[in-house]
Amino acid sequence: MRNLRKLSYVACAIFFFTSCEETYNDKLFWPGEISQEYGSYIKPYTLDLTYSGEKLIGKTVSFKTEDSETGTLTLNNIIPGEKETPISRIQLYENEKKGYYTFSGTNITMGGATVKYEGIITPKNMQLSLNVTMAYANSIANTYTFPAYSHTTDGESIIRNSGASYVNITTKAGGESLQPVILQIQQMATNILDVIFPYVLKDITFEKNGIVTASYTTSPVDMNEIMEVANSGKTDAEFKSLINKRTYESSPKGLAYWNQTGNKAFVVQLNIPAIVSLIAQNNGKQIDYQLIAGISEALLKSDPARLKLTLSAINMILNNEIITYILQLDDDTFATLLTWMKDGIPMGINSTKEHTYIYFNKETLMPFISIIGSLLETNLIEVAALFDKMEIGIDLTAKK
Structure with a gap:
């Protein structure tokens, strides 16, 4: 009986391997x-x-x-x-x-x-x-510039005609008392973004395949100068003269990608390894690209606290102003940025005949409300709950 059982085991094994061989022995790979x-x-x-x-x-x-x-x-x-x-x-x-x-x-x-x-x-x-x-390639793909930095004077008032920023804030019913706060936010955001966008970018291209390129400045980016210009009310001619002194060059492909994922939903996906490699290169550092990619993958899968510590160590080598600013963010805001790095930056998009607006909406901006509030010396967290819309972003016009 014992021998019979052993024979049955052997028969089963032979049948198993034979059946596998009959199934896959004619394949190049299993x-x-x-x-x-x-x-x-x-x-x-x-x-x-x-x-x-x-x-x-x-x-x-x-x-x-x-x-x-x-x-x-x-x-x-x-x-x-x-x-x-x-x-x-x-x-x-x-x-x-x-x-x-x-x-x-x-x-x-x-x-x-x-x-x-x-x-x-x-x-x-x-x-x-x-x-x-991309699905919306025919309506989005183009090279864009910014509307002119243009103002007119009406007595003692300066009226903004156009600029690079898009700011749209409205309140829910019963929130009319918030108009002074809204005007303050709109003025601050408009003044800063009208300056900073053309200061760092000359144009932006969204290709049909989802690749984003831009002509970005190679001149030093001085935030103190940006804030000074934003608050000084320079004339249109003075601002144009300032921008004309700056130098720009085309970014390499592969740093960022776009996609319109719905009627008014837009996402920008960053290629973190490529961006870190470019920053290192611009700082005269040569770091193996594959090594950066491997480290980036490990970091993006780590918890935000550990990533923050690691970025701090890396920035001791790179000494990058943007990374320095990111490291100063509170933990919740930093965690939001980490999610954006992994999954893409969620934005909104709206187009008219002459303009394309790409912006952060209220939901996306909420983690940064405390930062905006500190600039205005106002607690905006409770105030923002009464906002119906809060859209802050960029105004683009097709390059002619």
């Missing part, structure tokens, strides 16, 4: 070999990814197949505003001579973007080329 996450963080990276012709580092994709014939490819935080973009029913084509599977096709994402993909996959790595067209 499903389990290529069903995995491929990434481009720390070397040796397993993902060679290009996005509309631009090499993209610091990303992951997941692939899963049950039969090594068809599979599902999931893009993780690659399409702006989409945490996961699954592409199913991908047909695998075997290239036995070269030892890999190929695949290609076109997919419409849940957010409406059109993704043309082409790739090569082995157990060790994946090469993936994506050509993306």
Whole structure:
């Protein structure tokens, strides 16, 4: 009886391995070999990814197949505003001579973007080329500048005609008594943003594939000068002369991406490794890009308190003004920024025939209300609860 039982075990084992061999021995790779996450963080990276012709580092994709014939490819935080973009029913084509599977096709994402993909996959790595067209490309894609910094004088009053900022604040019913506070916020935001946007940027381009580029200033950014100009009421000619003295250059591609995710919903996705690398380069520091990508991934997955400590140590090397300011934020606001770094910056968008407004809305601004209140020496947290709309952002006009 004991021998019979042993024989049955052997028979089962033989049947198991034979059935597997019959199922997969004609495949180049078994499903389990290529069903995995491929990434481009720390070397040796397993993902060679290009996005509309631009090499993209610091990303992951997941692939899963049950039969090594068809599979599902999931893009993780690659399409702006989409945490996961699954592409199913991908047909695998075997290239036995070269030892890999190929695949290609076109997919419409849940957010409406059109993704043309082409790739090569082995157990060790994946090469993936994506050509993306955003859902709202026809209405958004363009190069934009700012409306002119323009004012007229009516007696002792200076009337703003146009500028780079967009500020729209309204109250709920019964909030009419807040008008003095609203006017104060509007004036402060308008004065500062009308100066700072053209001070640091000459133009912004939203490409059809979601890539954002800009002509940014290479001149020193002096916040004291910005505040002085914002509060001094310079004439239009004086302001134009100030801006004309500044120098600008085109940003590299791959630092930021855009997507319109709804009727009035807009998101800007930052490529943190690329931005950190550019900051380091501009400060004369050479840091391996893959190392930055790996560190960025680890930091973005860490808790905000630990990230804040790490950024403080990194900034001792970079000595960057923006990072210094970020480190001064309270913990809740810093946690909000961390979420934006991972998932994209949520914004609103509204367009007219001549203007495109991209802005932070009330929900997005709430973590920063205390900062705005401190500038006005007013407790705005209770006041903001009575706001119906609070939209603060940028006014863009198509470049002619």
